Amino acid sequence: MELREIEIFLTLAEELHFGRTAERLHVTPARVSQAIKKQERAIGAELFKRTSRTVQLTPIGAELRDGLARGHRQIKEALAAAAAAGQGITGELSVAYSAPWCGSLVMAAADVFRERHPHCVIHLHDSQLNDFLGPLRESRDLQMSELPIDEPDIVSGPVLFTEPRALVVPAGHALAGRDTVSLEDLATVPLVTIDGQPRYFLDLHYPHRTPRGRLVPRGPTASSWQEVLALVGAGKGASPTCARAARYYSRPDIAFVPFSDAPPVEYGLLWSATRNTPRLRAFVGTVLETAAAGSAA
Known part of the structure; x- marks a missing residue:
């Protein structure tokens, strides 16, 4: 929603x-x-x-x-x-995003924010999937990522937008020629997963069993999205993702097949509970405005 x-x-x-x-x-x-x-x-x-x-x-x-x-x-x-912070917001903000479609929203919000607060510098980064909470705990101010994140020291903002889910499979796999796949199809192919993510996050996005209780086999693990795609392209397994990824990561050795029954992927902002500055709150407000105005396309 x-x-x-x-x-x-x-x-x-x-x-x-x-x-x-x-x-x-x-x-x-x-x-x-x-x-x-x-x-x-x-x-x-x-x-x-x-x-x-x-x-x-x-x-x-x-x-x-x-x-x-x-x-x-x-x-x-x-x-x-x-709004209360208004003028006078200065300093620097370090903002990361986990996917290009998150980057589109962050960049649109950053443009609006710079117009309002020209003396505040925003640094944008592409986050690493295998350690996307580490920089947030150490020095990064904000991050737009897949949810859910449930950590005592990390604030998780509201869902900003959702994306339909898809399965990326080797181009020669039997599922590649299908119009859609179901969650039950996960029992037929090993899943390539990401290292270094919270267990509850992995359990949601890379389930161990199908809705009918069938075991979902595990394939190799990867440390980056490009490594995931390389492993899938080499026939080592498949990986759930969002359907929009097909527009950004098209390759001849893989295929993106939409799920017919999987819940959408939710995206939102994350920030450290100890880094609640006026400029951070101002930027969060700007992102919320930008998302509500429909600039996440």
């Missing part, structure tokens, strides 16, 4: 009226209805009970409202902090 959809859901949960919600958010009632239907399809349950006269939250909808409201307050507080 992306930021605009969260805003639509929370506003409708408060107004309980599609027309007033649309008016508050300066969109059409049809846009509100489409967003809610999309959320309900993704969750697999009704969030609102609608009649010709009333709109009411379902128990699941009320639970979702309570959970999302906390994160939404954090977003608003970050934006307020950025």
Whole structure:
């Protein structure tokens, strides 16, 4: 669920009226209805009970409202902090991103931030997959990466955007000719994994069993994304990724096949809990604004 959809859901949960919600958010009632239907399809349950006269939250909808409201307050507080910091933000910020599509959003936000705070210098970096938390703990200010990250010393911001998941396989593999693959297909090919990532992160992105309980075999490990692609191209296994990777990493020896049933990959900002400076908060606010405006394409 992306930021605009969260805003639509929370506003409708408060107004309980599609027309007033649309008016508050300066969109059409049809846009509100489409967003809610999309959320309900993704969750697999009704969030609102609608009649010709009333709109009411379902128990699941009320639970979702309570959970999302906390994160939404954090977003608003970050934006307020950025606005309060205003002029006078100086110094340097070191910002990393784990993938080109994350870099697009970070760079768009950096352009806006430089216009607002011309005396603050932003350094952009490509993060290393096998140690993407190390620099964050040592010296880096911010990072946009795949989620989830659950570390006591790392702050994990809200989900900024999501991407459909795909499986990258050797070009000659039987799965390469398919229109889609399923999570059950993971039992038929070894997974190439990344060294140095938290166990819970690996377990989510590289599952050990399929939904039906079949064992997912393990292939070799890699220390970088380019090494993953080289191993896959050499026929050593396959690797889950996001579908957009096909646009950036096309090679003749690999194929990207979309999943038909896998959850999307979520992306968000990470920063050290000990490095909560005004310029960091201002940049976080700018990234949130940029993502909400749809500049993550």
